[in-house]
Amino acid sequence: MDGKQVFILGLGLQSPRKLVGQNLDTLTKPSVLTLNVAADRGSLYLCACCGKPCPAHDFKALTWRHLIFFQHHCFITAQAPRTKCEKHGVHRINVPWARGGSKFTLLFEQALLMLAREMPVKACAEYVGVRVKRIWRVIQHYIGRVGRALLQMDLSELKVIGLDETASKRGHNYVTVFIDMDRSDKPVVFTTPGKETVKQFKTFLEGHEGKAENILEVVCDMSPAFLAAAKEELTEANVTIDWFHVVQLFTKALDDVRKAECKLRHMPKELRWAILKNADGPLTEKQIAALAELETSDLHTATAWYIKEKLRWIRKAETSNAARWRLSNFINYARNKLGYVDILEPVRVKLWKPWSATQKRYWNAGIQPTQMLAWKD
Numbered sequence: 343m344d345g346k347q348v349f350i351l352g353l354g355l356q357s358p359r360k361l362v363g364q365n366l367d368t369l370t371k372p373s374v375l376t377l378n379v380a381a382d383r384g385s386l387y388l389c390a391c392c393g394k395p396c397p398a399h400d401f402k403a404l405t406w407r408h409l410i411f412f413q414h415h416c417f418i419t420a421q422a423p424r425t426k427c428e429k430h431g432v433h434r435i436n437v438p439w440a441r442g443g444s445k446f447t448l449l450f451e452q453a454l455l456m457l458a459r460e461m462p463v464k465a466c467a468e469y470v471g472v473r474v475k476r477i478w479r480v481i482q483h484y485i486g487r488v489g490r491a492l493l494q495m496d497l498s499e500l501k502v503i504g505l506d507e508t509a510s511k512r513g514h515n516y517v518t519v520f521i522d523m524d525r526s527d528k529p530v531v532f533t534t535p536g537k538e539t540v541k542q543f544k545t546f547l548e549g550h551e552g553k554a555e556n557i558l559e560v561v562c563d564m565s566p567a568f569l570a571a572a573k574e575e576l577t578e579a580n581v582t583i584d585w586f587h588v589v590q591l592f593t594k595a596l597d598d599v600r601k602a603e604c605k606l607r608h609m610p611k612e613l614r615w616a617i618l619k620n621a622d623g624p625l626t627e628k629q630i631a632a633l634a635e636l637e638t639s640d641l642h643t644a645t646a647w648y649i650k651e652k653l654r655w656i657r658k659a660e661t662s663n664a665a666r667w668r669l670s671n672f673i674n675y676a677r678n679k680l681g682y683v684d685i686l687e688p689v690r691v692k693l694w695k696p697w698s699a700t701q702k703r704y705w706n707a708g709i710q711p712t713q714m715l716a717w718k719d
Contacts, residue, residue, distance in 0.1 A: 353377065358387075360379070362378050362379065363377075364376065372414065372415050376419055377418050379421070381398075381421050381423060390435045391427065391430040394427060399426040399432045403419060406440050407445060407446050420437060444483075446480065455480070496550060497551055498553075500522055500547065502523040502560075503561070505520045505539075506518070507519075507565070518539040540574075554575060557579045559579055559581075562581065563584065563587050589650075589653060591692055592650045595646065595692050596646040599685060599686060603642055613635075613636060645679050645683075652675055676689070
């Protein structure tokens with residue numbers, strides 16, 4: 343495969359367009375690679391208004407900035423035709439590699455948006471060699487598209503939502519993302535913190551053909567603000583907690599038991615981290631030995647650790663009925679193990695919640711498919 347064929351495949355050129363030349367200028371700093379694309383003048387082109395094949399009226403040479411090729415700045419120069427449609431007259435058609443009116447290719451705009459998300463726009467401009475104002479025009483174009491999509495959003499069928507808080511930039515700057523869990527689309531972002539963000543979403547929902555009473559399930563983490571707001575604003579909804587936070591709940595309780603008991607009895611120092619990991623996870627030799635010693639001991643930390651490990655068994659259930667049975671079995675097992683020992687109180691508190699199991703594999707806020715445990719107060 344020669345170099346020309348590589349460029350043709352990389353650009354995705356199809357008839358009637360073809361690559362007619364390439365030029366690498368190494369005298370400029372940075373060096374510039376220019377790819378010349380031409381179109382056959384006798385071909386028909388689709389009208390930009392109706393899509394009807396029409397003859398070309400004329401051609402104009404246009405240039406677009408493309409992704410960096412190795413260390414060279416890359417530009418595409420092409421003869422862009424205007425079609426002469428019997429119904430709509432003369433119109434410039436869009437090329438497949440760029441949106442209308444833009445001097446950047448779609449892939450280059452995508453790269454700009456990704457860089458602007460991770461660094462200041464000024465730093466992004468210096469890195470790619472583009473003026474700041476041009477990058478802001480790209481950002482504002484896509485923000486405008488999102489805004490128009492939000493105005494047209496129909497939430498009348500929305501029944502299950504997921505929400506999570508994430509940092510928008512350095513420091514304590516957070517946004518809350520809401521998403522339709524049944525279709526994993528239609529994300530909506532609010533900047534109001536805590537309980538107020540759920541109230542703001544409720545107002546947004548009712549303004550887009552939706553009803554708060556139609557929301558039957560809310561998937562979130564264990565934020566007290568989210569849990570309280572869901573109970574107050576979305577009264578018909580069950581609250582579903584993702585598996586990560588359920589395990590985290592019992593793991594913290596286990597660590598609290600260990601901290602209290604290590605003041606009374608000696609424990610291997612490797613046990614501190616060993617009990618926080620899965621028993622079949624990546625453990626060091628000393629951690630494996632510490633767990634083996636724990637299993638043969640009469641420590642209350644061993645009881646709490648057995649309960650934490652038993653919790654993982656629920657997640658392996660293949661059906662909803664099996665998950666419910668395993669959850670019931672786990673609760674009975676844990677209560678029998680705990681008894682009325684004061685030092686095990688942190689674990690006992692977690693069992694007081696009215697847990698129920700569901701096998702729905704939603705995409706949680708961490709964007710990972712998880713099995714859920716849920717409760718409704």
